Amino acid sequence: DAKTTQPNSMESNEEEPVHLPCNHSTISGTDYIHWYRQLPSQGPEYVIHGLTSNVNNRMASLAIAEDRKSSTLILHRATLRDAAVYYCIRATLPTYNQGGKLIFGQGTELSVKP
């Protein structure tokens, strides 16, 4: 299964915006793009997802390129509690013989400096 590509790590300053990039050049037309984050010693937590249009929710914004080969997760004001590993994920739809899947890549470890 083709995975997404992200930088291994990024740094941010507290209360500044953070843009986390992701490449998914082999994504199929029906795959959704999901973002989850994982805090130390916890399971992944859903952040946001989208297909073609940009999406906003209370946690973040998701900007998807017109050709869908890349996307960017935007945290508008980083806090210390946002320090985590952020995963950009291909989410496949269920088919007649297989369930829908989340295909995780390596993730980006975000550190936030006070």
Add this chain to the structure above:
Amino acid sequence: EAGVAQSPRYKIIEKRQSVAFWCNPISGHATLYWYQQILGQGPKLLIQFQNNGVVDDSQLPKDRFSAERLKGVDSTLKIQPAKLEDSAVYLCASSSDSFKNIQYFGAGTRLSVL
């Protein structure tokens, strides 16, 4: 709403021993997933259940791993016999909508095989 419960949180065994992990999903969630997360990597799907039936177990090493969800609620994952390379965090997730595929994860069980 209670989250996904997993136990134990930690387990240390010697190679060739057996081990079992337990998961109780969010009430009413029909879809349950088991993932393996090796240190420094993203989670990898092992098996997916829809109610008490297996939807996808293509990545489950069936010579040593088994899983069941007999009554369509809680689930157990077993490894018998364990190998050194099974050292990982085993995550359980559940979802109410396999099309939207928003998954809720437990905190995981950290397994160390010595």
